Structures are given as C-alpha cells and as structure tokens.
Amino acid sequence: MQIHESAEDYLEAILMIQLEKGRVRSIDVAHKLNYSKPSVSRAVSLLRDNGYLNMARDGMLELTESGRSIAETIYERHVLLTRWLVSLGVPEEQASEDACKLEHDVSHATFEKLKEHIISEHLTDTP
Numbered sequence: 236m237q238i239h240e241s242a243e244d245y246l247e248a249i250l251m252i253q254l255e256k257g258r259v260r261s262i263d264v265a266h267k268l269n270y271s272k273p274s275v276s277r278a279v280s281l282l283r284d285n286g287y288l289n290m291a292r293d294g295m296l297e298l299t300e301s302g303r304s305i306a307e308t309i310y311e312r313h314v315l316l317t318r319w320l321v322s323l324g325v326p327e328e329q330a331s332e333d334a335c336k337l338e339h340d341v342s343h344a345t346f347e348k349l350k351e352h353i354i355s356e357h358l359t360d361t362p
Contacts (some may be wrong), residue, residue, distance in 0.1 A: 237335035238285075240339040243309045244268065245278050246287060249296055259296040312346060313337035319353045 248267045252259045265275040276307045281298065287302030298306055313334050320330035341349070 238287075238305065241278070242282060242285075242287070243305060244303050244335075245275075245282060245320075246253055246306035247296065247309040247313065250296055250303065251287065252312055253298070261296065264296070272313055282324070309338055315350060315353060319349075 245264065245268070248264050248291050249259050252263045252267055256263065261275050262272065264270070264279070265272050268275070279288065279290065282302065283290055286299055287305065288299055289297045293298065313331075316334035317330045319339070320333055321327050325333065335352055348361075
C-alpha cells in the first residue's frame with residue numbers, strides 16, 4: 236500500500252522517539268516535528284485507522300509491524316543519505332534537510348544502488 240510522505244514522516248518520527256526515549260506520546264511527536272497537537276492527533280487517528288500504529292489506554296503510541304517496517308525503511312534512507320551528503324561536504328543540518336526530501340522520492344531500486352555504492356565507496360576509502 237502506498238502512503239503519503241506526511242504519514243512516512245510521522246512513522247519515522249515515532250520510531251526515532253521510541254529509539255531515543257523508549258516510549259512515545261503524541262506530544263513527543265508534536266515537539267519532534269514542530270506540529271500542533273490537533274494536527275498530530277488527527278494524523279495519529281488516521282495512522283491507527285490504517286493499521287500503522289496502536290494507542291495504549293495510557294496514550295502511548297506503538298508502531299504495528301507494517302508501521303515499523305515503513306518507519307525503518309524511511310529512517311534507514313534518512314541516515315544513509317545524510318551521512319553520504321555530509322561526506323560530500325554538505326553541512327550536517329543541510330544534509331539532514333535534503334535527505335528528508337530525498338528519502339521519500341527515490342525508488343527502492345535506486346536507493347539500493349545508492350546504498351551499494353555508498354557502502355563500497357566507504358569500504359574502499361579506508362586504509
């Protein structure tokens with residue numbers, strides 16, 4: 236199922252917060268993405284309705300298997316593309332912003348080839 240870029244951003248943010256803090260609340264997502272609480276509430280509701288996350292009774296958010304899969308894919312793209320752009324001399328903040336744009340639009344096949352190239356490039360550059 237194809238999902239929108241904004242949904243990918245939410246799922247990635249939830250994964251990042253979970254990795255950082257262990258637990259995720261809607262307010263954490265609002266702070267991370269700099270979105271309003273009502274916007275996050277609406278997105279969380281849509282993501283829950285579409286089977287990408289669950290909300291516990293205490294308000295904690297948990298990615299479902301499909302939500303986690305999407306989040307991990309986007310996060311891997313973000314990290315790899317950011318590191319690659321930084322290695323090319325792009326300042327880290329700009330590299331992260333640009334990676335965020337690229338991570339959503341590049342095809343799976345192209346990303347896999349970029350990944351192969353970046354990994355092989357870095358392995359052959361070491362003394």
